[in-house]
Amino acid sequence: MKSLERALMGGALGLLLGNAYALDGNKIFTEGGSQPGAMSCVACHGADGLGLAAAGFPRLAGLPAHYVRKQLADFASGARNNPVMQPLAKALTDLEIAALSDAVAAMPAPQTAMPSRSQMPADPIEKLALQGAWERQIPACVSCHGPGGVGVGDAFPPLASQPAAYLAAQLSAWQNGTRRNDPNDLMGHIAKSMTADEVQGVAHYFASLPAQAKP
C-alpha cells in the first residue's frame, strides 16, 4: 500500500515541520543545532549573548533578528568570510537560523546612553564618530549607526557595547575585502578611506561608551 505509506510519511513530515516551527531558539543557542557541526553559541558569545570582549567575540544579544539571519546566511555563502562561523552557519537549518535569530534579538542588551546631536566632539576620534571626515567621504559613524551607535533598523547594526577588538576586526575585514556583505558597499567604501589609527580609535570609542543611567 504505497499510498498509505506515503500518507503516513506525509503526516510524519507535517508533524516534523510543525515542531520545527516551534523550535526553541534559546535551546539552539545554548545546546546547538540538530545537525553535526552546529555547535552551541554560548562557548564564544557567552551565556548572556554579550560576547567575550577579550577574544573579540561580538555580542549577539539585542541585535536585530533580520540582521543576524543575514549574517548567518552570509557566513554560509562566504560573503562574510570567517573560518569558524562558516561551517557553523552551514550546519544550521533555515528554521534553526530563524528561531535562533529571533531568540538572540530578544535577549536583553546593555542600554547605551544616546548623546544628543548637538554634542561637540572633544577630540579627532570623537569628531570622526560624531561628524565624519567629509573631505574623504567619511560620514559620521552615528549618521547611519544612530546616536551613541545604538544601531538603526535592520541594516545598520549597533556599534555600542561591542568589543573594540571585534569592531576593529570588522573594519579591517571591510578594508581587505574579507567582509563584503553590506548594502551597496556602503561600509566597505567608507572603511577603505579610514586610517589604521582611526579604525582603532572609533572601535575603542564605541566599545567604551557609557551605559544609560538608570531612571
Place this chain on the structure above:
Amino acid sequence: MKAILLTAVLAAAPAHAATIAMEDQSQLQPTAQPDASAFKPPLESELPDNAYGKLVRQGYALFVDTKRLAPQFVGNGLNCSNCHLDQGRMANSAPLWGAYPMYPAYRKKNDKVNTFAERLQGCFQFSMNGGIPPAADSPEITALSVYAYWLSSKAPLGVELPGRGYPEVAQPAKGYDLAQGAQVYTGQCAVCHGAEGEGQKVGGAYAMPPLWGKDSYNWGAGMHRINTAASFIKHNMPLGKIGSLSDQQAWDVAAYINRHERPQDPRLVEGSVEKTRVKFHANDGVNLYGQTVDGVLIGQGIR
C-alpha cells in the same frame, strides 16, 4: 507590459522645465566645486571661549538638533543638517558660508529683498513645515545667524563662492522617468530612508530623515523642485558615495521622491491647489505640484 506602458507615458509627459528668472538671487546656478579648492570655514577648536563663542555653539546645536531644541518651530521630523551636510560646512551642500555673505538678496519667492534672518524664517516655514517662524530677533534666528556668520569668517561679502548652493545638474535630454526613479530609490535610498520614504527612527527621534509624508518638507520648500532635489542628490547622496549616481538617476529619483504627498504649501491660495500652482509653482523650476500623475492630483497635501 504595464510597466513599459507607464514608462512610455511618463517619458512622454512634458517635464515643465520652466526657466528660473535670473534676477532671483536665491536661485543662481553655481558650478560644482571639488572640496580641495572650496572655502575653508573655521574649526570648532578655534572658537573663542566668550559670549560670542557661546552663541556660535548654540547656533550649531540648533542647526544639527533642530527638531529637539526648537520643537515649536519644527512641524516635521527634520533638522537643518539633513539638507546642509557636515553641519552646514560642506561645499556643494548649500553651506552656510556660501549663503550668509550673499544676503540681503532679492528673492522671487516672496518678491522682495530678504535679510538673512528672513531667509532663515523661510527655511522654518517651508523646509521645516514649522508654521509661524521664529521672529527675526528671536534667540533661534539670532543663534543660527551667528553660527552662519562664524562659518563665513574671512569670506568675501557679496561674492559667489565656489561650492555654494547645490550646483545645478542640468535636466537630461530625455527628461525624467518616474518608473526608473522608483528603481533607483529601491536600490539606493530605501535602505536608509525606508521603502515608503518614511525615514527611520531611534528612540522616538528620526535617525534618518523622511523624504515624503507628514514629517518631511512641505510643498513650499525649495526641495520640492525636482531640479533642486536632483542637484542635492547628485552632490550629496548616498552618504559616503557622493557622485555615484548619474545625472539621469539623480533626476529620476528626485522626481520619484517629489511625486509623493507631503504637507501642504502654507501659501495655499483660497484652498485651491490649482490657484496655488498658478501663483507659486508654475514658474518655480521643475515640479509636479498641481499636476496629475497616474490620474492622481499631486499637491493635495497631507496632515
